[in-house]
Amino acid sequence: MSGTVRIMYMGTPDFAVPALEALAEPAANGSVSRELVSVVTQPDRPRGRGHRLAPSPVKARAMEMGLPVAQPESLRGNAEWEETLANAAPDLIVVCAYGRILPIETLRYPRLGCVNIHASLLPRYRGAAPIHRAVESGDSETGVTLMYMSEGLDEGDMIASRSMPIAGIDTGGLHEALSKLGAELLMDEFDAIISGTAGREPQDSSAATYAPPVKKDEGHIDFSADAAAVCRKVRAMTPSPGAYAYLGDEKIRIWKAEAEPAEQSGLREDYSNNGRFSEGSDRAAAKEPDCAAAKKPDCAGPPAPGKIIGTDGGTIAVAAGQGETVTITMLQSPGGKPMPASDWLRGHIIGKDTAFR
C-alpha cells in the first residue's frame, strides 16, 4: 500500500533503544501506517571482559523483535551500503546516536528527510556528551531535541524539544529518562513529520555551546573545589566514565556524594564513636590535626581538601575547598562492587590522616 511510510532506523547504544521500540510499534489508529524496513547499527565489536564480539544494544533488541539489521562498516563510498539503502528505499531515516557521520548522499536519499534525536536543549550542548556537560555545569534543566539533520554537527533545524529538570539526578539516570523522552517526542511529532507539517526552526548559532567528549581523567575528583562542584562532578561522571579519587594507591570510585550545607559543617558537635579511627577515635582530634602539628595557636584553619574528617553515621565526610564538606554515601574499592559507605567502612579502617587525592 502506498500509504505506508518506509522507515530506516539508525542507532547503536542503549540510548537509542527506546526510540527503536517506539517506531516498531504499529501506528496508532488514525495515524499513517509505517513499516520499519531496516535497522542500521554499528558492526559487532569486541567489547567487555574477554574481548568477545558483542552486538550493539540496538542490534540485540532489533533481533529480538525480528527486524532486519544492517551493519555497514562504512557509509561513505561503500557499495554495500548503497545497496542496503536502495533495497530499504526508506521514505524517512530516523537517527539516534548511530555513531557515525552520515554522508550527504545518505542525508538526501529519503524523500521525507533524516531526523535526529539529540540529548540536549539545542542549541546548547551540541556534540558528543550533552548530558555529562549539562550535569557538570549545574544546569537546572536539560532535555531532548528532535531535528532535521544537516551536514554540520547537530546544527539542523529543530522540529521540537522537550525539557526536564535535572535536580539531583546523575548522568546515568538522565540518560535513561532522556532516551525515553526522546522516543516520546519522536512519536508525538511523527505524523507531522510524515505530512511535512512539522515545525522547522533554525538554531540560533550564536547561542550554541558544545559538549566535547568526556575524557577518562575528568572523573578524577579534585576536592579543593567547593562542595557543590565536587558533587556535580560526581553526578556528571556517574556511571560513566566514573568519578574517582585515590586513597593510598587504591583508585576508589565514588558513586554518590552530597554537599553538606556550609552552616552545618562547622558545628557538628556529635563526635560519635561510630567512626572508627585507628587511634584517638575522637573526631574532634581528627578535625584539626594540622593545627596541633603545626603548633599554631589559632586553629581556625580548615582541614586540607581530600582529608577524611569523619565517618559518623555510616557516611564518609571529606574536606572540600572553602572549608566545606562533602559526604560520600556510596563508593567502590577496586575489584569490589559499589556499596553504601556504611558497608564499605566495615572493611576499612580509616586513619586520622587518611586523605583522598
Place this chain on the structure above:
RNA sequence: CGCAGGGUAGAGCAGUUGGUAGCUCGUCGGGCUCAUAACCCGGAGGCCAGGGGUUCAAGUCCCCUCCCUGCAA
C-alpha cells in the same frame, strides 16, 4: 584466546611457610547506666562459589567450570 583483582557468618573484611575458621558491624539474650547508634558479658549464625587432584591433613598448593569486578577496548 586483551590485562588484572575477587568469590570465607546477614553486611564488609582478615586468614601468615598447608594443621580443624577469625575480626568489625548487625542480630539474639543478659548486665550496667539518669541516659545512649555508648559500655560489659554471653549466644546463634559458615559444605570457606562448584568439580577434580596432591597430602596423614587443603580456605590455604595444582587443574577445570561458573559468577562478580576494575582496567583496556
